[in-house]
Amino acid sequence: IFTYVSPSQWEITSAPSPETSWLCRTLSWEERLADIVTPLWRLGYEEQLQWKQEQQLKILLQMSNVVGTCNKGELTFPLLPIVPSPVRDGYRNKSTFSVNRGVDGNPKTVGLYIGTGKGRNIVCVHGDHLLNMPSNHKLVGRCYEDFIRASPLKPCILFHDGGHWREITVRTNSAGSTMAIVYFHPQNLTSEELSVHKAAVVEYFTKGPGAVCQLDSLYFQESTMTRCSHKESPYQLLHGVPHIYEEILGFKFRISADSFFQVNRGAAEALYNTVAELNKACGNGTLLDVCCGTGAIGISLSSRMKKVIGVELIEQAVEDAKHNAALNGIENCEFLSGKAEVILPKLIPTLCSDGGLTAIVNPSRAGLHYRVIRALRNHSDIQRLIYISCKPEGEAMRNFRELCGKSDWQKKITGEAFTPTIAVPVDMFPHTPHCELVLVFER
Numbered sequence: 545i546f547t548y549v550s551p552s553q554w555e556i557t558s559a560p561s562p563e564t565s566w567l568c569r570t571l572s573w574e575e576r577l578a579d580i581v582t583p584l585w586r587l588g589y590e591e592q593l594q595w596k597q598e599q600q601l602k603i604l605l606q607m608s609n610v611v612g613t614c615n616k617g618e619l620t621f622p623l624l625p626i627v628p629s630p631v632r633d634g635y636r637n638k639s640t641f642s643v644n645r646g647v648d649g650n651p652k653t654v655g656l657y658i659g660t661g662k663g664r665n666i667v668c669v670h671g672d673h674l675l676n677m678p679s680n681h682k683l684v685g686r687c688y689e690d691f692i693r694a695s696p697l698k699p700c701i702l703f704h705d706g707g708h709w710r711e712i713t714v715r716t717n718s719a720g721s722t723m724a725i726v727y728f729h730p731q732n733l734t735s736e737e738l739s740v741h742k743a744a745v746v747e748y749f750t751k752g753p754g755a756v757c758q759l760d761s762l763y764f765q766e767s768t769m770t771r772c773s774h775k776e777s778p779y780q781l782l783h784g785v786p787h788i789y790e791e792i793l794g795f796k797f798r799i800s801a802d803s804f805f806q807v808n809r810g811a812a813e814a815l816y817n818t819v820a821e822l823n824k825a826c827g828n829g830t831l832l833d834v835c836c837g838t839g840a841i842g843i844s845l846s847s848r849m850k851k852v853i854g855v856e857l858i859e860q861a862v863e864d865a866k867h868n869a870a871l872n873g874i875e876n877c878e879f880l881s882g883k884a885e886v887i888l889p890k891l892i893p894t895l896c897s898d899g900g901l902t903a904i905v906n907p908s909r910a911g912l913h914y915r916v917i918r919a920l921r922n923h924s925d926i927q928r929l930i931y932i933s934c935k936p937e938g939e940a941m942r943n944f945r946e947l948c949g950k951s952d953w954q955k956k957i958t959g960e961a962f963t964p965t966i967a968v969p970v971d972m973f974p975h976t977p978h979c980e981l982v983l984v985f986e987r
């Protein structure tokens with residue numbers, strides 16, 4: 545009776561059949577959550593890949609229209625078949641569980657949201673059934689719920705309503721290490737009172753029922769805002785070791801609590817291999833790794849380059865990147881801390897093009913500031929740019945226009961325009977509608 549139109553839309557088209565009878569009943573809370581977090585979960589993996597490939601084609605056609613390279617409704621460059629994720633289930637190495645009112649009304653429920661704050665209809669549902677989450681994350685979420693239910697402190701649901709216990713983030717690696725970060729609103733507690741509650745979390749997770757989670761690191765962040773960096777409010781190590789480590793393509797990476805790391809290790813390897821393949825022609829020159837996180841892209845390509853310069857906003861990630869280069873015995877990488885839009889306009893004009901100059905940019909969903917694009921486009925020695933985006937239909941589209949469109953005298957973007965030459969989707973997020981898109985631009 546329903547036709548699958550997009551992950552969030554179903555269209556009524558025909559009479560029910562036994563295969564679609566599940567749609568004729570009210571969906572359970574778990575099914576509703578799965579439809580939000582992993583909306584492709586009802587499809588087989590091959591169907592998911594096909595759906596994503598079609599989506600990427602639509603996005604690239606939209607981009608071609610925006611930048612004026614569309615040729616009679618067709619792409620003027622190849623879109624290669626999507627690279628599948630080597631792992632389909634339980635692939636996430638990082639999960640965040642919120643605290644809010646559950647299905648039964650209990651305000652100390654740890655899970656993921658259905659509904660929105662704006663709609664005042666949030667229900668927090670346990671994520672135990674979600675296909676993309678590993679069992680050890682689910683266990684930590686459940687234990688945290690037990691802990692806060694036993695705590696005399698209230699949960700912090702609306703910041704202005706008081707309460708303390710907020711979300712918990714779990715990070716794991718392929719070697720089985722687990723890091724948990726508890727976020728806590730201090731409200732008006734004294735430091736002595738705070739110490740009591742911090743000690744209680746440590747006791748619970750090291751000697752109490754939570755010991756079953758075998759946490760290697762337990763962090764605590766007192767935060768009065770939705771998201772605080774380590775700089776704004778330090779991550780306090782309450783127990784265990786300060787970092788988690790992961791191995792990618794034979795390189796070891798240290799990851800701090802505040803640092804970004806790709807959520808799917810196997811697919812990250814596939815992504816970096818794809819980038820390496822597309823960057824082959826640019827060996828021996830200088831590589832700019834823009835929004836470099838813990839340095840994974842630059843480090844994995846360093847042996848082919850004369851020099852790598854990484855730029856990253858989060859200080860802890862930059863410290864990780866420097867440490868990671870040393871950890872892997874790499875000496876040709878330099879990592880700079882700060883906003884790309886502040887660093888690059890000064891840095892890029894000073895770079896010499898000896899051996900070639902290439903940029904690989906991998907911004908968050910917000911895309912790059914136009915000042916970064918201006919610096920890249922206005923430096924004529926940069927002949928090749930690889931743009932990796934997990935949301936190419938979003939803010940990245942603005943960047944594509946700035947890179948490939950006509951000169952913009954107002955923004956002083958006047959360098960020769962880039963042209964897209966090849967695109968490769970990489971599936972980093974099975975069961976969800978998202979994937980990474982690697983786009984090569986040349987001129």
Ligand SMILES: C[S@@+](CC[C@H](N)C(=O)[O-])C[C@H]1O[C@@H](n2cnc3c(N)ncnc32)[C@H](O)[C@@H]1O
Binds near residue numbers: 855
């Ligand atoms: C999608 S991650 C990519 C990380 C890295 N390339 C990797 O593969 O692990 C985006 C990174 O951009 C950083 N970032 C966000 N805004 C930034 C800015 N204005 N300047 C520099 N880095 C920024 C984030 O902190 C994050 O580490």
